[in-house]
Amino acid sequence: MVNSKNNSPPFKSISRRLIMYIVLCSSLVTLFLTIFQLQRDYETDIAEQDKALEQIRQVHLKTITQGLWATDTVLLQTIIEGLINIRDVNYAAIIDDKEILLSIGDKPIKDTGTKSFPLQYRYSGVVDEIGTLVIAIDGDAAFRRVLDRALIILISNTFKTALVITFTIIIFHLMVSRHLTNIIDYLAALNIPQSYAPLDLKRNREKIKSFDELDLVVNSINESSDRISKTFAMEQEIKEREYAEALLRKSEARLVQILDYSPFGVSIVSLKDRKQLYYNRRFTEMFAIPDDVTEIETVISESYLAPADRDEIWALFQKNGAIDGFEQQRIRTDKTIWWAYADWTPYVFAGEDAVMVWLSDVTKHRQAEEELKQLNEQKNKFFSIIAHDLKGPFNSLLGFSSLLSVKGSNIDPEKTVQYGIAVHNSATQVFKLLENLLDWSLLQMDRMEFEISPVSVEDIITENLDLFQPTAEEKSIRLKADCQKDIIVMADNYMLDTIIRNLILNAIKFTPLNGEVTITSRENGNWAEIEVSDTGVGIPSSKATRLFLLSEKTSTLGTSGETGTGLGLPLCKDLVERQGGQITVKSVKGKGSSFQIKLPLKPL
Structure with a gap:
C-alpha cells in the first residue's frame, strides 16, 4: 500500500485540470445563461424552505404540543423523525425548560437558519407554554445546490459545452472511471470478516510519476477497510460480551424468581459497602421487618445480640472465603429473640462481588x-x-x-x-x-387420661380432710377448712384430688406437734383460689424457688422424721397447669408455708 503522506511525489489534482478545460471552453458562451438560471433556482429553494417552515407551523405544531402534554414519547419520536426528512432540515429538538427531551440530527455549529416554535397548550382556559420546538434548516443548502447545478446548466445550454463535456467524459473515463469501476468491484466483493488483499488499480506508475486523487482514494479505501475490519472484530466481541451479559442477567432474573418463593430467608450483600442488593419475602418475615422500612441495613445491624458479633462473622468470612453453617441468636424488630442457622457463600450479583446469605429459623x-x-x-x-x-x-x-x-x-x-x-x-x-x-x-x-368437667371444690377438700384426720391426730395437728360454698371448677376429679392430697400431706409432714393446717377456697373473678397453709417450719427463700423443679433435690425429712420422694410438688405443678391453672408458694422460715392454686370456674 502506498502512503500518500510519506515521501509522496508532487500532487497534481485531476479535478483542477478538468475545471480549467471546462472554464476555457464554456465561460464566454454560457456565462449570462448560467447566472440567470442559478439566480432563479436559488430563489426557488429559499421559497421552498419558507414553505417548509410554515408547513411545520400549520400541520405539526399542534400534534407535537398534544404529544408533549400527554408525555407520548413514541408519538413525539415519530413526528420529529418525520421533520428531519423535510428538505434542508438537519436538526429537530423538543426542549422543556432548557432541557432537551427529544432530538434527532446533528445540531449545527453555525446557525444558518434555526427556527424556534413555542409549544402552547390550553388547559382550563389558561394557555401554558410547555416547551419549544427547535428546527435547524441548512441555509447554505440552496447555495450549494446552485453550485451543484452549475455544471449541468452549462452543459445543457450550449453545444460547445456539450463537446467539452464529451471530451471531458472521455478523458475522465480514461483517467478515473475505469479505475472507479475496479474500485466498486473490489468494494462489492469485499468481505470484512475475512482476510483480503489490498486494492491495487495496476496503473502504469512509470507514466504517472505523481500521486493524484485515485491514489488517495485507493489508500483511503485500504486504510478504511483495515479500520472497518478491526472495528467489525471489536463489534463482534462487544456483541458476544453483551450476549453473555444478557444471558447472565436472564439467569439472575430466574434466580431471583426462584428465591422469591424460597422457604429459606435469602439475602445478597455487597462486599464493597455491605449494602443489601437483594432479599426475599421470607427474609423480611424472619426479622419481622415492616413493608415501609427502607433502611434495612440498619435493621439487620441491630439484630445482633452484640455489635461485635457482626464484625466477627464478616472477619471469619473474609478469612475463609465462605461460612458453611453456624447457629446464632438474633433479635427481630418486635424484640423477640430467635435462633438463626446461616450459610455464607461468595456470589457475583449484577456484576458486583457479593455474599449470598441463607437463613433458616431453627428456634x-x-x-x-x-x-x-x-x-x-x-x-x-x-x-x-x-x-x-x-x-x-x-x-x-x-x-x-x-x-x-x-x-x-x-x-x-x-x-x-x-x-x-x-x-x-x-x-x-x-x-x-x-x-x-x-x-x-x-x-x-x-x-x-383425664377429663375436664365440673368438680365441687368443697367435696374434694372434705374427702381429703377425712382421709388425713388420723394422720394429723398422731401429731396433734388441727385440720381446719374455710371453704366458700358451691364453688364449681372445670377440672379433672382425679387430678384435683391428687393435688389436694399431696399439698395436705406436705403440710402435715412439715408442721410440728400441736400445729395447724388450714384449707381455704374463694371465688375471685373467673377463678377459684384454693390455699393450703400451715404453721410449720417454713422454707428458705433460696429453696422456695426450686420446689417445683424435678431437676432439683428438694425433699427433706418432716418434723417427725417423715421421708419424701421429691416428686409431690413437681407433680402438683404439672397437674395444675394441664388443667389450665396456676400454683404458687409463699413461705417464711420458721413461720410456715402457704400454697395457692388457681383453677378456672365453671362458666355460668
Missing part, C-alpha cells in the same frame, strides 16, 4: 433440643429417685421382715408390734413413691 429445633435435655434430666431424676428412695424403705422391709421370719417366735410381743409398724411405714412409703412415680411417668408419656 423450634432449639426448643426441641432443650425439651429433650429436660426429658433426659427427668429420666436421670427418675433413676436417682428409684436408686435412692426405694433402697431405704426396701432395706427396712427386708430387715424387719427377716427378723420377724427368723426370730419371730423369740421376740417379745411389744418388739413384734414395733417391727410391724416399721414394716407398715416402709411399705406405705414405697406405695406413695410408686404412686407418684406412676402418675408422673403417665403424665410425661401423655398416657394419663
Whole structure:
C-alpha cells in the first residue's frame, strides 16, 4: 500500500485540470445563461424552505404540543423523525425548560437558519407554554445546490459545452472511471470478516510519476477497510460480551424468581459497602421487618445480640472465603429473640462481588433440643429417685421382715408390734413413691387420661380432710377448712384430688406437734383460689424457688422424721397447669408455708 503522506511525489489534482478545460471552453458562451438560471433556482429553494417552515407551523405544531402534554414519547419520536426528512432540515429538538427531551440530527455549529416554535397548550382556559420546538434548516443548502447545478446548466445550454463535456467524459473515463469501476468491484466483493488483499488499480506508475486523487482514494479505501475490519472484530466481541451479559442477567432474573418463593430467608450483600442488593419475602418475615422500612441495613445491624458479633462473622468470612453453617441468636424488630442457622457463600450479583446469605429459623429445633435435655434430666431424676428412695424403705422391709421370719417366735410381743409398724411405714412409703412415680411417668408419656368437667371444690377438700384426720391426730395437728360454698371448677376429679392430697400431706409432714393446717377456697373473678397453709417450719427463700423443679433435690425429712420422694410438688405443678391453672408458694422460715392454686370456674 502506498502512503500518500510519506515521501509522496508532487500532487497534481485531476479535478483542477478538468475545471480549467471546462472554464476555457464554456465561460464566454454560457456565462449570462448560467447566472440567470442559478439566480432563479436559488430563489426557488429559499421559497421552498419558507414553505417548509410554515408547513411545520400549520400541520405539526399542534400534534407535537398534544404529544408533549400527554408525555407520548413514541408519538413525539415519530413526528420529529418525520421533520428531519423535510428538505434542508438537519436538526429537530423538543426542549422543556432548557432541557432537551427529544432530538434527532446533528445540531449545527453555525446557525444558518434555526427556527424556534413555542409549544402552547390550553388547559382550563389558561394557555401554558410547555416547551419549544427547535428546527435547524441548512441555509447554505440552496447555495450549494446552485453550485451543484452549475455544471449541468452549462452543459445543457450550449453545444460547445456539450463537446467539452464529451471530451471531458472521455478523458475522465480514461483517467478515473475505469479505475472507479475496479474500485466498486473490489468494494462489492469485499468481505470484512475475512482476510483480503489490498486494492491495487495496476496503473502504469512509470507514466504517472505523481500521486493524484485515485491514489488517495485507493489508500483511503485500504486504510478504511483495515479500520472497518478491526472495528467489525471489536463489534463482534462487544456483541458476544453483551450476549453473555444478557444471558447472565436472564439467569439472575430466574434466580431471583426462584428465591422469591424460597422457604429459606435469602439475602445478597455487597462486599464493597455491605449494602443489601437483594432479599426475599421470607427474609423480611424472619426479622419481622415492616413493608415501609427502607433502611434495612440498619435493621439487620441491630439484630445482633452484640455489635461485635457482626464484625466477627464478616472477619471469619473474609478469612475463609465462605461460612458453611453456624447457629446464632438474633433479635427481630418486635424484640423477640430467635435462633438463626446461616450459610455464607461468595456470589457475583449484577456484576458486583457479593455474599449470598441463607437463613433458616431453627428456634423450634432449639426448643426441641432443650425439651429433650429436660426429658433426659427427668429420666436421670427418675433413676436417682428409684436408686435412692426405694433402697431405704426396701432395706427396712427386708430387715424387719427377716427378723420377724427368723426370730419371730423369740421376740417379745411389744418388739413384734414395733417391727410391724416399721414394716407398715416402709411399705406405705414405697406405695406413695410408686404412686407418684406412676402418675408422673403417665403424665410425661401423655398416657394419663383425664377429663375436664365440673368438680365441687368443697367435696374434694372434705374427702381429703377425712382421709388425713388420723394422720394429723398422731401429731396433734388441727385440720381446719374455710371453704366458700358451691364453688364449681372445670377440672379433672382425679387430678384435683391428687393435688389436694399431696399439698395436705406436705403440710402435715412439715408442721410440728400441736400445729395447724388450714384449707381455704374463694371465688375471685373467673377463678377459684384454693390455699393450703400451715404453721410449720417454713422454707428458705433460696429453696422456695426450686420446689417445683424435678431437676432439683428438694425433699427433706418432716418434723417427725417423715421421708419424701421429691416428686409431690413437681407433680402438683404439672397437674395444675394441664388443667389450665396456676400454683404458687409463699413461705417464711420458721413461720410456715402457704400454697395457692388457681383453677378456672365453671362458666355460668
